[in-house]
Amino acid sequence: MGFLGKGLFQGMAVTARNFVGTYFDRGTREKLVTYQYPEEKPPLPENSRSFPFLVYDGTPDAMRCVACKICETECPPQCIYIVMDRDEKGKPQQRPKVFDIDISVCMQCQICVEVCPFEAIKMDNDYEKSQYGRFDDLIEHLPDLLKSNEYYNEIKPTEAKAVDAKLKAEAEKKAKKGTSKPAAAAPAKPAAPAPAPKPATAPAGKITIPEDAPFTAEQRAWLAGFLSAGGVATSGTGVSPVAVAETTGETPVPLPEATPAAEAPAGGWPWHDPGLGMSQRMDLVKAAPLADKLMAAMAQTDCHACGYDCRGYADAIAAGSETDLSLCLPGEAETAKKLEELMKEAGKL
């Protein structure tokens, strides 16, 4: 039966039901939906994200980040600031000394996570970031950013499991293959333009780790053990990393022992120092062969963004097996331009 104002009374019945219902809710949150925030927190969905953090394995010293600065380059609002760590002699260590993220600028886009080749930076879901200061307090420094892999597993179990599995698989493959030293160090027939599988090249004899190779003590110890176990041999199939990348669709395994330091002459490569300016590096490399020049023109962070390490990429270009000159992400346009210039000079372009 309808009468004027019926809806008003139906409405009042609804509100009355809600009013009374809130007193008998008993935590089901059907009628009383509020979370009383500081005391109660709603569980966060696994895919929620706030700001990036850096993952370490075991101890904070064993951080995965190698200070390759790809994320710094790629971050759209440019809120990451990285300074590579150096030892007393000024040799670059593969770890950041300074890693700052300005969370007042970060727009939580997750691009840094997408581009990092080392699974080193991930999105956190801790949203309680308020601070008393408006400026310095809103910059997160390395100690604030470092969080353990266990923590990562805790907040994003699915994603972290996948990452762990991937890293493990890569480490195993690496162990099977022995060294991942690029096989392209010795150029094959210069005329061959296609990146066809190349014959295996002989290893450069016994490999010692140079004093100035950019390893931490820990990495060095592990590497020494690894090398003496007899793993240093040509890659089993004699396939170049490019081919590996092509067939498996994966970037070559980016682990510290991948540094081509083993091939460095006794004096080291004076230009192998991303801290120097481009012109300085060019001065140092003036008399060196083309491959060295090319390498010096790169950012030399060994980030593997190009699919090689820096040595491998330079050699591949020099050998003509790699024609794309714009793969060095950390070097940006400057490197690409310089590479082109050098290739023109050498009459190869």
Place this chain on the structure above:
Amino acid sequence: MDYAFWTISGITVLGALLAVTLRNLVHCVLSLILFFLGIAAHYFLLRADFIGAVQILIYIGAVAVLILFAIMLTRNVTGEAGPQEVVGVKWWIGSLCAALTAGLISFAVRADSVAETLSPGPKATVAVADIGKGFVGNWIVPFEAMAVLLTAALIGAVVIALEEVRNRR
């Protein structure tokens, strides 16, 4: 009683003077309301509670609000522009009318017959029931005449409003 009378009278006269001298029209109406309030207070002083309350209800609650409405629909509320002339021919005519009315009323009040019927003793409250009985008894003719007049005014207002609606269509 005397103090109350003089205080209220002072406020009433002040309100009336401000109502005709202030430049800002809204201020004028607000002063007019002060004046109405003074009149109502006078009624209360005379123990004519009912008349006092009706004075507030009708004059402040309705008449003054209507005037305010009308003023809000006009321009130049602040009175800063336009002719500034106050003392002119109209002023003199108005003063003459006011003086005549005041004389008439004071004459009427002083005349014995009216004073006897109109002024109650200072302590006698005018009962509401008596007023009601007066309306439908002794004074039925003026009361009904007033009612007819007001109804006519009401209907006239409706007619004018309808005319306007029709014109707009």
Place this chain on the structure above:
Amino acid sequence: METIYQLIAGWFAGKPEWLPLAIAIAVPILFIVGVYPAIFAYTTLVERKALGRVQNRYGPNRVGRWGILQPLADGLKLLTKEDIVPRDADKFTHFLAPVIAVIPSVLLFAIVPIAPGLVPVNLNIGILFAFAISTASVLALFMGGWASRNKFSLLGAMRAVAQVVSYEVPMVLAAVAVVMAAGSLSTLDIVKAQTRGGLEIAGWFVFQPWGFVGFVLFAIGAMAESARTPFDIPEAESEIIAGYHTEYSGFKFALFQLGEYLAAIAMAGITVTMFLGGYLGPGIHIPYIGGFIAAFWFFLKLGCMILLNIWIRGTWPRVRVDQLMGFAWKVLLPMSILNIAVVGLWHFMGNKVLAWGVTAAILGLAFVILAKISAAGNIEKRTYRYAN
């Protein structure tokens, strides 16, 4: 005042003559300015909590246990806030408006009886006084809105004035029915007229057909007069910011709120007095404690009315301006005029049972017809000028 005066004069017999008079004047004033603002303060808390529960959330619960100190915190906050007066405002009027907003609301309590013989001032024109005073509150709204020199304030003021003037008519006419039945304008007499056959409940006017209609009409009018939801269009936040008190801050704003809530509480008190039997209830004639029981009944009913107000506020949507005016003039006004005629019928019919049935039938029929008419007007097909 007589009754309190007589009581006190009895206690202070032999003392100087002015003493009982002074006490008889001071006690009701202190009561009004002490008790009702306290009720106001906790009404705001109860309102916020109840609205919260209606909307499936907790209300304020941080200041003190159950938010019990919330009104205090609100008051402190408003007191310490900066008092901003717009540069172009009409300073004096702007200052005066909140003051005037409170005065009529406080005066309204003067005629609300809380126990037999216990009314601050026993005016013989009680109800009329209440209406006269409550219309004055519209002045404050107008002054505040006009003096702010803000278009939203002015719009709010215009709306407030139009609304109050319109809803006063049916409200007063609804009260006329009660006055006719009780035969007096005095609130004490109206309450006394609601006892029937020695029973304190059966005689309440709300239980008579015309009384029920009057109660509904009066409650709607009271809601509109005090600009509460669903009639809060003078301060509709979503349309005109805060209406006439847009430009008020700090304690002036608090005064506006105080005036508004006090008016709503006073109107609830007057509704209780006129239709819900005021302080009447079982046990009010017990010697010594009867008066307290009566006061208890009164405040219980007052609380229920306030809660009803809050419940309605939590449920009903705000009416549109045209609906507001149409409802007042096309539904409420005819109903209230008919109600007056029906009360006359009731008065002259001897058999009250028969009268009950007849008046109920008349009013019911009138409601159905009015509903049909207004519904017919409402469901006319909507046409769009540009969209088609």
